[in-house]
Amino acid sequence: MSDPKSILVPTDFSTYSDAALKKAVELAEKFNSKIYLLHVIDKAIQQCAVDYCITQDVVNQLEEQGLKASNDNLREEANKIIGAKKSGCGVRRPERPSCGSHLERTAG
Secondary structure, X not given: OOOOOEEEEEOOOOHHHHHHHHHHHHHHHHHOOEEEEEEOOOOOHHHHHHHXXXXXXXXXXXXXXXXXXXXXXXXXXXXXXXXXXOOEEEEEOOOOHHHOEEEEEEOO
């Protein structure tokens, strides 16, 4: 088996996710791998818009607020677990922001 170059860690910001991220950091340091921290944003806001006659502008605003909150939480999560270790950090948004977001953290 070859050494992992990338490690994907899904998170829901729970203590279980924290434990998984800590293990991923150990592995990333050992193998000089990149960690991709992933949090998926639920698209249920679209159904709420239909149910409650919310305008598309309000839906877009809610999606942007949700994405910003997720990005902030991802940064906080990475900094809490990885801390001041030498690493790069950046949030990348997917083509469709309502589908999710991830934080790339390079260990080592």
